[in-house]
Amino acid sequence: MKPVDLQNGPRSLRLAEWPILDDSALVEGQRAVFQQRKLAIEAYARGETLRRIAEECGIHGYTVQRLVRRAQQAHPDGRLWGYRALVPHVRVRSYERSKAPRVLVHETAGNAGAFAQLLQRHPGLALQLRRELEAGNVALQPGEPGRLTGVKGAAARFHQACRELGLGAGDYPLNQQDKAIRSLGRTLRAWMQDDFDLAARAAGTRVKPASALRQLPERGAGDAFDTVEFDAHKMDVRLKVIDRDPLGGEQSYETERVWLLAIIDVATRCILGYTLSMKRECSRFEAIATFRRAVTPASAPELTLPGLSLLPSGGFVSQVVEQTRYACWRQIRLDNARAHLAATSLDVVCEALGCAADFGPAYQPDDRPFIERFFGTVTATLSRRLPGALAGRAAAHKALKRLRDPKDTLRLIVTTQELEELLDLTVWNYHGTPHAGLGGFTPLEMMQRHVLGIGREPVRLRLIPQPLRERPELLHDPVLCRVHGNLGRGERPYITLFHVRYTSAWLAQRSGLIGQRLRIHYDEGDLRRVRASTQDGQVLEDLLASGPWRHEPHSLLVRQEVFKAKRKRQLDFGTSDNPIEAFLALRRKDAGKRRRSASDIAQVQRERKKASSKTRANPTPPSPPAEPTAQAASSQLVTGPVKGQRLRIERGFAR
Structure with a gap:
């Protein structure tokens, strides 16, 4: 909002945008003065003259203009002061010291605003104090309001920075009795009170911002295949592999770890593609494999475990809604993992598939809430229900102790193939289960409403080119x-x-x-x-x-x-x-x-x-071998003298 132009009068004054004030919270004397000033400002906004306002409200015209200037100034919360500036004895500007600091060796008063004046003259000192909080050198103990620790170390480094700037023993803050350490602590606490993320970082906790509290625009998507989220999740579960040796015996071994990579559609909550990785860390190949599976048609899973059943209302997206086969999204949200930042991954996302990549901030998984919520659903409904689940850190330590025990058995732990079947079943049934975030609709029902135009306009799907369909x-x-x-x-x-x-x-x-x-x-x-x-x-x-x-x-x-x-x-x-x-x-x-x-x-x-x-899905009949001809056999022979040459083996290759 632009401040009012007093030369144009009240024409640029918009009281409807001023922050209001509950005058019932004021004492009786302040309430009377506030209401008198409020009536004068409203009369001025209606276009009445300053003389008439002075006669009716008893406030001089100069005072009315001064109150308007005060109310139009910016508040620390980002809005205007508005009616809050009409309260008597309220400061709309922070105190700024103009005189030089006094030398206080045996006293502790008389230098109000001197520390703020120092930081204003030397911005590098303010940046150093900010880094003390961001690096965790100054910590905030739990409780209200919380006790600061590490202030003495930060003050020693601050004083050393002052000496490097040329400030001597006769300059502030080195000429004070306490070297301004209390002002430094108050400044750090004031910064944390104004910035919750900074205070949470100093307290050693990770902030989980909600979309409704961040005052940011909603990052959801209104149409299917408009925005998707992609991420990788390490499943906290023990797995085994059953290997058949050449003699026909079976041996059970425990694997290292397993990763789940998935792509979810934001508007419909449908899982477009997912893969499992047995590697120690995910690479760009697993990311590209997930992209490829998301844009190619899927088939019904083959279940071999007894007792498993597929919901009739479930299914995979490309299988139930045939219009979505080979459909691609407009933008994809990823984190700053190295597998996602690889040049090959970016080329696939941006050039081959023709979509935009939205990289969220590091170490903030809540910026991609939908895929993280799906991983939580998989953890609650699948991972923690398995016999080899690792529910937490304590359970992980117990599992490690059991691994060192030679009597521990892997009989109850699921195999990798069983996990794949259970994951296929979980995604299939997830698509057919009513979702609270979709108003009671299932993800497949919401996808059908978007694609088929049920109760709304149908979305226009963008399909990948024909060469990519034939050769992924x-x-x-x-x-x-x-x-x-x-x-x-x-x-x-x-x-x-x-x-x-x-x-x-x-x-x-x-x-x-x-x-x-x-x-x-x-x-x-x-x-x-x-x-x-x-x-x-x-x-x-x-x-x-x-x-x-x-x-x-x-x-x-x-x-x-x-x-x-x-x-x-x-x-x-x-x-x-x-x-x-x-x-x-x-x-x-x-x-x-x-x-x-x-x-x-x-x-x-x-x-x-x-x-x-x-091979079973696409059997190819064997072609009969061609009979060799004399001409073909003779063409493979080398005619003329052959001179032997010295074999050169390049460096870096073993036999």
Whole structure:
């Protein structure tokens, strides 16, 4: 609000926007003066002259204009003083000292406003005191009003900063009896009283702001697929993996940890996509896998556990509402995790999917309340009901003691495959359960109202392009790989991706591509086949991995772990050996001691199960082998003399 222009009179005066005051709280003398001033201000706002106001209200015209100027000044709460400035003996401006501070060696009075004057002259000192509170050097003890600790240390550092600015023993605050330590403490307490977040930080507690109390605009979304929230949650549950050794026996090992990554639609509370990760920390590949699952159609889960039943009113979004298949959102809210800030993740979010990324503040999960509330629902309805749940810190310590006990058994702990089925069941039934935040509607019913236009205008969905629907691996940024080969030695063209050669029948015949670079798109969950294209955009035939890597389903994580163990000389396999089986044999040796090894075994099992289910869903008939011809056989032979060359092995590669 702009202050009133007294030259224009009361035309710019808007009393309706002034903060009101309950005059019944004033004493009788103050109430009479306040009502008299209020009547004079209201008469002035109606356009009456100052002389008539002085005759009717008994207040001089100059006093009326002075009261208007006082009421139009800014209050510390961000509003105008308004009617609060009409109370007698109320200061609308803080005290500002104009004289130089006195030297007080044996006294403690006479320097009102000297500390504020010092901070105003040297803003760097005020910043240093602010940092003392933000860094936690000055703490606030529990209770009301609370006792400050660490003030003496902050005062010593403050005095040292004063000396560095050139203030000597004859200058304030070093010339005072108490070195202004009481003024420093009062200033710190006053700052905390004006800033609740600063006081909570000094008290060592995390603030959970409510949207209704933050005085901020509502960050919700009114339409489906307008705004979504994405985050990762570490599930507090113990898991085991059942491994079958080559002799047919079963061994149970406890895994390290499990992460749940999910995307929720803000307007309908529907879970668009979710994935489980067995890694120690989530990476950008898990984030991109969740994005890909959210924009591709989902199928009904296959339940093998007895006693599980799917609600008839539940289901997955893309399965129940077919219009939402391949639909994408407008903006996504994320936190400042490194997996989300990776360049690859941002390219997928902003370029491939064409949506905006809204990164919330660090260490404030309440800025994304809907996904956090869903994680709380999963914790209450699933994680804490399992036999191996870790309900809190005390339960975690008890679980660790049990892990060190050789008599502890893993018989009652669920397996990773059982957790996947339970999670599918939880999301399915969650979509068919009435939601309090949706007025009693289920998330699927609310999604149908938005998409089908029931009781409102239907939303316009934005679908991902057709190439992304057919080949979801195009979400990843392409990797440039050079085509190797040598005509003199008879080496056909091939590329090397993550330590493994890739080629195809088409590429093996194109010797003109040797030395050029190809754009490779890969699926991090299955590296048996990659998509290749030239730098000018021509799509080539899919390239297949060489040797056993072509037939054994494996992810990028498993391949990296295999070659990591090989570099450490813990693993050795030949060209005809199965590297995945060799890796499993290595992990079985220490799976009983290291839970990370058990997590690797569980990861391999999940990848094999996923590949087998995909094969059952999309069976491909085997093509009859082509009969070799004499011309084809002769074309594979090298004609002419062949000169041997010295083999050069680049640095950094082991055999």
